[in-house]
Amino acid sequence: MAAPGSEAGKHETWPLWEVFIRSSRGLSHVHAGSLHAPDAVMAVRNARDLYTRRGEGVSIWVVPSEQITTSDVDARGGFFESAEGKEFRHATYYTASEEVPHL
Amino acid sequence: MTTAEASAPTPEELEFQRLIDEDSRVEPTDWMPDAYRKTLVRQISQHAHSEIIGMQPEGNWITRAPSLKRKAILMAKVQDEAGHGLYLYSAAQTLGTTRDTMYEQLLSGAAKYSSIFNYTTPTWADMGSIGWLVDGAAICNQVPLCRASYGPYGRAMVRICKEESFHQRQGFEILLTLMRGSDEQRRMAQESVNRWYAPALMMFGPPDGESPNSQRSMAWKIKRFSNDDLRQRFVDMIVPQAEVLGVTLPDPDLKWNEERGHYDFGELDWDEFSEVLAGRGQANTIRLANRREAHEEGAWVREAARAYAARVDADCSALLEKVA
């Protein structure tokens, strides 16, 4: 996948698409890679030929790469700070219930 | 050393070095040294070009493969190689170079691709040797690249490696079938192995002493093993496989070295390597000419698809305006 905001994917013969594949029912679509295609219909067909030649998928999503918004990498530290130091959000934080069955 | 290099590292440089030291991965949006970016673009795009040009020596045999099944298998393999090229162009693109740019570099002859694909494939047995030796050497090279420090490159390599083992096995099977056939078929297999053995060994690149960029690539953890180490690993792998096939490897110096725990093998003809690299191999001209022709002949398809997409876009906008 192209670095958001980079030149890659622009001014090309065909635009760049990101491909997401559901490998089987019950699972989420997961990013598989990217490809070039003139439009969405062709992007789905190309994705089938490129990423599911061995039955890797039962469903495909394609998204124009330029439509993807990414969190600001430079502000990475600050942006994800609120999750830090909050061990109490994890079950492992609560040790008093160890040994107690089904808890 | 310039003064800039000697001065204290910037926070970005420290962060980059931390990722490398910790065996973590560098991702497209991270800061990276220009030389790291350039090395990757060159290596990944050369690799992509190799996959694309690499379709030709085998594409050459699709219509003449000896059975419908062999044709289908060969077609599937060639299609995989196209896919490998596309995965790799996507990975290189994340570094800020467009695929069209890389493609132009290939078509103009400015970019290199693996010399191995400039050898011709005169007999069906060459489909066996390519699968067994050329894809085999490629696997040796590519497995460590799955851990390359640049995330998108490593991910592309994981996908590629999963597909490569079919390539090697089908090649081995072609040779084994020939070796179990008539005298003529056995001779055809042996002659083909004779042709491909040394070129396959040279796929790992020049000896370590003559490969100046290798050291830096290893420090950046793009490359994990040196050319000579990988070549040795490959030789150690194929000797027992050749025994199963019943073919001789064309190297009088090839013998087990008890002390080293490896096979010794003879000097390779690096002059030949340089000649092919310089464009004077058996098929350099025809490979590029074919690629250019295919690209030009496909131009109307690319344009038509783009025109159609623009038309549908315009129709949709017009429709939306009407509704609004």
Ligand SMILES: [Fe+2]
């Ligand atoms: Fe490949």
Ligand SMILES: [Fe+2]
């Ligand atoms: Fe292959």
